[in-house]
Amino acid sequence: MLDLEYATPAPKVIAGAKHDWELVIGLEVHAQVATRAKLFSGASTLFGAEPNSNVAFVDAGMPGMLPVINEACVAQAVRTGLGLKAQINLMSAFDRKNYFYPDQPAGYQISQLYHPIVGEGEVLVELGDGTARRVRIERIHLEQDAGKSIHDMDPEMSFVDLNRSGVALMEIVSRPDIRSPEEAAAYILKLRQIMRYLGTCDGDMQNGNLRADVNVSVCRPGDYDRFMDTGDFSHLGTRCEIKNMNSTRFIQQAIEVEARRQIAILEDGGTVDQETRGFDPERGETRSQRSKEEAHDYRYFPDPDLLPLEIEQAWVDDIAAALPELPDAKKARFIADFGLSDYDASVLTADVANAAYFEDVAKGGDGKLAANWVINELFGRLKKDDREITDSPIPAARLAQIVALIKAETISGKIAKDVFEIAYTQGRxxxxxxxxxxxxxxxxxxxxxxxVDEIIAANPAQVEKAKANPKLAGWFVGQVMKSTGGKANPATVNALVTAKLGL
Structure with a gap:
């Protein structure tokens, strides 16, 4: 395991006009399940299709159409739960959450309120200062996504695209353990990293495949400890939910803005209303959308078209046995096996494709040299060219060749950069x-x-200067490297120059 100190919650303290306040944050992360078909139909989940082209009758809420559970979606939820060290519930059930909105054609959403597929788990969030925090997961449940309302095609009309309707989502609900905007962002990125390793969600926030509802409240110093002792949520203050956030940068901004809004209300003698709000990044403010509904407002009841879902422990065990190596374990192994620094191991394991590429380069045995070339040379060049590792013009096997040539002293590090450039641009x-x-x-x-003798003989004045100031010996090294076209072994040149000058 990683050698980290587990920290207690480190709240962000915000100074109000009258008092200090602390942040309390809980997140409901909606992750689109990585499957080719939807949760209750065989319609495609392919992104970018023509509007309303990936819609089965049941997705459109047609009368008499019955949902049929997609086993692959269940397996992905179980896989995610196992990756988050969570309890897998062998019996779960689906409920109807009743509300009307144009992009919800059936008038209800099929979800899991009372009996979720996954119970309590945890996420280890590294804070960047050598400490880490365990954020508790309350539950993960499966539910179907809604469609999409489109308002910008005609100033007088709105349109509905049902391609997303019925797409499977995992709602990952955290406990109110997150205490700062930065920690909220780190938590979401860690969830994303784990799910990408597992292959259960692609984590594409730009296209809405990973988004979050952010619950924010403020309390006085010491109140959070009282909540942890008693379990009484009243110590945490009244929370407001900021809906549908799909950017970690905007999530951090929204938390700051909302916290200061609540503090201003409380210090002015008012009370915070529990409600759902939206974030306007251009104006830097949150806006009221509607009062926060409770579960009874949605008239939840067991879905009469779906029997309780029962899975076998042996099936769960088979999924667990096939889990890939997860980020924390891979990072610890890179540090132990390759002698990497914590920082380098973090960079290389941030994405599963990056980690796989590095391991292929490091097969020659020199992990530190391989890491240096992958991080500094390859990643730097890919970023400059706006390319992903999966689109790298130089395959891992060829970068491994360059590393092997350096290690064998066939080429110097300087020459290696020229070789890299040719291999990258010409594919050789x-x-x-x-x-x-x-x-x-x-x-x-x-x-x-x-x-070396030739350079020394041609520059007697420089020799005297170097003998008076040994730091000037580097001038001779540079001249020798220049005269050999950069091909001389630098260590040999240094040793000979030092010996010849009597330094």
């Missing part, structure tokens, strides 16, 4: 480049010594 084999372009490092001590 590194070993072929070194051979045909005459880039092999000069390791013949006699040849290097001759070059």
């Amino acid at each position: 084999d590194p070993e072929e480049i070194v051979e045909t372009e005459g880039m092999k490092q000069v390791t013949d001590t006699g040849a290097i010594e001759a070059a």
